Amino acid sequence: MALLSIDQVTVAYDKVEAVRGVSLAIEPGQIVTVIGPNGAGKTTLLGAAIGLLPWRGRMSFDGIDLRRLDVEARIERGFCLVPETRELFGDLSVSDNLLLGGYSRRRDSAGLKQSLTDVYGRFPRLSERRDQKASTLSGGERQMLALGRALMVKPRLLMLDEPSLGLAPIIVREVFRIIASLRELGVSILLVEQNARAALETADFGYVLETGEIVHSGAASALMHDPRVTASYLGGHHDAGLEARGPKRMSGPGGPRSEEGELR
Amino acid sequence: MNGEIAAILAMDGIASGAIYVLIGLGLVLIFAVTRVIFVPFGDIAAFTALSLASLETGGRPGTVGLVAVLAILATAVEATALVRNRALHRLPRALLFYLVLPLVPAAAVWFAAGTTLSMPLRIVLSLALVLPIAPLLDRIVFRPIADASVLLLLTVAVALHFALSGLGLMFFGPEGVRTKPLTDTVFDVAGLIVNGQTLLILAASIAFCGLLFLYFEFTIQGKALRATAVNRIGARLVGIRPTSTGTIAYLLASLLAGISGVLIAPVTTIFYDSGFLLGLKAFVGAIIGAMVSYPVTALGAVMVGLLESYTSFWLSAYKEVLVFGLLIPVLLWRSLSFSGTEEEEAEE
Numbered sequence: 001m002a003l004l005s006i007d008q009v010t011v012a013y014d015k016v017e018a019v020r021g022v023s024l025a026i027e028p029g030q031i032v033t034v035i036g037p038n039g040a041g042k043t044t045l046l047g048a049a050i051g052l053l054p055w056r057g058r059m060s061f062d063g064i065d066l067r068r069l070d071v072e073a074r075i076e077r078g079f080c081l082v083p084e085t086r087e088l089f090g091d092l093s094v095s096d097n098l099l100l101g102g103y104s105r106r107r108d109s110a111g112l113k114q115s116l117t118d119v120y121g122r123f124p125r126l127s128e129r130r131d132q133k134a135s136t137l138s139g140g141e142r143q144m145l146a147l148g149r150a151l152m153v154k155p156r157l158l159m160l161d162e163p164s165l166g167l168a169p170i171i172v173r174e175v176f177r178i179i180a181s182l183r184e185l186g187v188s189i190l191l192v193e194q195n196a197r198a199a200l201e202t203a204d205f206g207y208v209l210e211t212g213e214i215v216h217s218g219a220a221s222a223l224m225h226d227p228r229v230t231a232s233y234l235g236g237h238h239d240a241g242l243e244a245r246g247p248k249r250m251s252g253p254g255g256p257r258s259e260e261g262e263l264r
Numbered sequence: 265m266n267g268e269i270a271a272i273l274a275m276d277g278i279a280s281g282a283i284y285v286l287i288g289l290g291l292v293l294i295f296a297v298t299r300v301i302f303v304p305f306g307d308i309a310a311f312t313a314l315s316l317a318s319l320e321t322g323g324r325p326g327t328v329g330l331v332a333v334l335a336i337l338a339t340a341v342e343a344t345a346l347v348r349n350r351a352l353h354r355l356p357r358a359l360l361f362y363l364v365l366p367l368v369p370a371a372a373v374w375f376a377a378g379t380t381l382s383m384p385l386r387i388v389l390s391l392a393l394v395l396p397i398a399p400l401l402d403r404i405v406f407r408p409i410a411d412a413s414v415l416l417l418l419t420v421a422v423a424l425h426f427a428l429s430g431l432g433l434m435f436f437g438p439e440g441v442r443t444k445p446l447t448d449t450v451f452d453v454a455g456l457i458v459n460g461q462t463l464l465i466l467a468a469s470i471a472f473c474g475l476l477f478l479y480f481e482f483t484i485q486g487k488a489l490r491a492t493a494v495n496r497i498g499a500r501l502v503g504i505r506p507t508s509t510g511t512i513a514y515l516l517a518s519l520l521a522g523i524s525g526v527l528i529a530p531v532t533t534i535f536y537d538s539g540f541l542l543g544l545k546a547f548v549g550a551i552i553g554a555m556v557s558y559p560v561t562a563l564g565a566v567m568v569g570l571l572e573s574y575t576s577f578w579l580s581a582y583k584e585v586l587v588f589g590l591l592i593p594v595l596l597w598r599s600l601s602f603s604g605t606e607e608e609e610a611e612e
Binding site: 050052068071072075076080081083085087088089090091092096099100101102103104106149152153 | 487488490498499501502504505
């Protein structure tokens with residue numbers, strides 16, 4: 001059974017339908033990516049899935065109808081979102097941000113302590129800055145804090161919205177390495193990215209969202225070779241010399257591809 | 265004015281300032297967590313004083329009726345919402361929180377009426393009676409419009425104040441009350457006579473500021489309240505319910521207001537509508553703290569108390585005018601320093 005199943009979901013702002021009849025599924029342990037241009041409705045889809053936006057259609061997480069769960073109940077069941085805007089607690093210290101990440105597990109103090117040690121182990125940078133206010137962090141550190149805060153939930157499914165947005169190439173590589181490594185923790189991931197190449201290299205399965213509708217889908221490695229996808233999202237033909245933004249190689253199951261650079 | 269009078273006035277000012285501190289901190293707390301400028305907040309203090317006075321004379325405080333009405337309304341609102349969302353399984357919990365818990369102290373007071381209770385018991389009962397009022401009002405009035413603009417919330421809060429004043433008159437009547445002093449001890453500090461009551465006010469104020477600080481710095485619940493204030497979406501995304509933190513904020517703030525009501529009742533005559541002025545003066549303090557800073561709010565509230573005390577000596581007719589006149593320079597200074605920071609941010 002799919003961990004997250006989205007079936008014919010439509011999300012509308014007033015009368016404008018930003019997402020129309022989208023269906024997708026994520027199996028346990030899978031990394032699934034949704035790629036597409038700006039304004040395709042990717043962020044809207046995630047907002048609806050986490051319960052911040054009203055939607056029509058059917059969605060279920062772990063077999064539970066999502067209509068019955070509010071945002072906080074989703075979090076308690078290990079279904080989390082790291083939004084594009086990160087939504088950190090700027091006035092609070094790094095360690096308080098992480099501590100509050102574990103708010104839904106606040107009665108399990110031993111487990112929380114363990115998770116905190118794990119997060120600091122994974123992001124030594126956060127450990128160095130644990131007493132600093134979150135608002136003083138750099139863009140990359142913020143993204144790490146946002147990821148770390150979400151890991152404190154002990155997520156079963158993590159939705160990441162543009163985790164590489166606005167980050168320097170070297171940090172982007174780091175972020176994707178971390179995402180791939182989350183698989184070992186048994187965390188399923190729904191990754192929304194404009195950095196299509198890096199996303200497909202990391203993911204098992206991919207969907208292409210355009211103007212609110214899914215236009216292509218398939219195994220990530222297949223999408224990477226699909227001419228319709230490469231033309232629009234992977235920088236056209238296989239000629240080199242494009243700006244390198246993404247990681248050169250990911251050892252994920254997305255399949256090896258190393259020729260050219262990155263779009264945008 | 266000689267030194268002795270100045271010292272007495274200062275003592276007086278600090279004492280009333282200490283009361284405004286408690287109310288001011290409550291105002292900031294509620295605003296930070298829920299974005300509501302809770303105009304009827306002073307009423308909570310006044311209602312505590314009135315309940316305490318009523319218990320002293322062996323009467324039945326009007327708060328019992330008020331809480332009963334609010335509890336029934338809130339339960340009705342919550343039950344309707346649950347039915348609409350087809351979440352009937354949460355009904356027992358709702359009944360417990362919105363009907364049973366608020367009515368426990370009310371019932372206790374109802375049955376205790378006529379018997380003489382000890383002073384600490386009277387104080388605890390009055391506090392317990394008053395605590396549910398603000399959270400119940402929150403459920404009835406503010407939660408359905410929780411995502412509205414600050415201005416709309418403020419407008420509703422002002423309207424709520426008028427409604428509550430009317431209810432206050434209905435349940436408490438027009439007479440003013442004054443309770444027995446909490447202590448009769450008088451201290452002689454370096455030739456200056458200091459009331460035990462004054463010292464008690466100071467001690468209570470300092471103690472509760474300290475407790476509030478510890479709560480925010482060292483407990484996960486306190487941090488969750490701060491997190492909600494800083495970023496509501498972020499709070500929801502880690503599983504903090506803004507409705508729950510809102511209720512906690514209202515309860516905590518009501519406790520502060522209730523304590524200040526207990527402290528002020530023996531020194532000032534309190535009427536059903538005295539709360540508004542109390543709240544407004546505390547609000548001046550909160551404005552000095554820009555509705556965000558707890559320490560600056562406390563300082564501002566003490567300043568208001570001192571100003572009030574000295575002007576009542578020199579220009580007693582203009583006492584209120586000067587206190588509220590203080591708002592103008594403060595707002596000017598705030599707006600100037602505010603536009604300053606905005607420019608800095610634009611430059612970045």
